[in-house]
Structures are given as C-alpha cells and as structure tokens.
Amino acid sequence: MDGDDQMPEQAGTETQGSGDVPAARHAIVGEFSQGGDFLSSIVAGLLLGLLADHFLNTRPVFVIFGIVAGFSIGFYKLWLASAVLEREAERLRGR
Structure with missing residues (x-):
C-alpha cells in the first residue's frame, strides 16, 4: 500500500481547539443541547401535570x-x- 491508500479522517472528529468549523459548530450545538434538554424536562413535567390534572379533576396540583x-x-x-x-478536564490535565 502506498501513501494514497490512507483512510480519510471522518468529518466532525476535529478537536475543539483546532479552529475548524465542525468543531466550533459542535461546541455551539453542545451548548444548546444542554439547554434544550433542561427545557424539555420542564415542558414534559408541565404536560404530564396538565394531563394528570385533566383526568383527575385536580386543577393546579x-x-x-x-x-x-x-x-x-x-x-x-x-x-x-x-x-x-469535569472528568474530561481532569483527564486532559493529567496528561
């Protein structure tokens, strides 16, 4: 095998500090992902509460x-x- 037969790198595997667009996009999406997860937990609790109140006729409980x-x-x-x-940061500091 010569040098041309090497496997190309997979898209999106760049490190965050490399300055590549996919890494920056991953950092932004990761931030919104955590916020969306938090918001979806609240909305799910609200909807389940509304559903329970509707069937049990207990309005705000x-x-x-x-x-x-x-x-x-x-x-x-x-x-x-x-x-x-935190674990990832500790692992990187330990190198």
Whole structure:
C-alpha cells in the first residue's frame, strides 16, 4: 500500500481547539443541547401535570408538581453533564 491508500479522517472528529468549523459548530450545538434538554424536562413535567390534572379533576396540583419535578430532573441532567466535563478536564490535565 502506498501513501494514497490512507483512510480519510471522518468529518466532525476535529478537536475543539483546532479552529475548524465542525468543531466550533459542535461546541455551539453542545451548548444548546444542554439547554434544550433542561427545557424539555420542564415542558414534559408541565404536560404530564396538565394531563394528570385533566383526568383527575385536580386543577393546579399536578401542574405545579410536574413543573417542580421537571426543574429537578433538568438540573440533575445538567449536573451529570457538568460531571462528565469535569472528568474530561481532569483527564486532559493529567496528561
């Protein structure tokens, strides 16, 4: 095999510090992904609360519970994501 038969790099595998557009796009999408995950937890709690209140004829009880549960789950997901970033930062510092 000569040098021309090498496999091309996969798109989007660049590191964040390389200045490439896919890496920058990944950093931006990653930021919005965490925010969207947080917001979707709140909306899911709200919708489930509305549904429970509708079927059980208890107007604000489950909506409030659903919103509080959505915030709690959303913050927990953000905490897990930050823990992953912390471990990655520690791993990179250890090199």
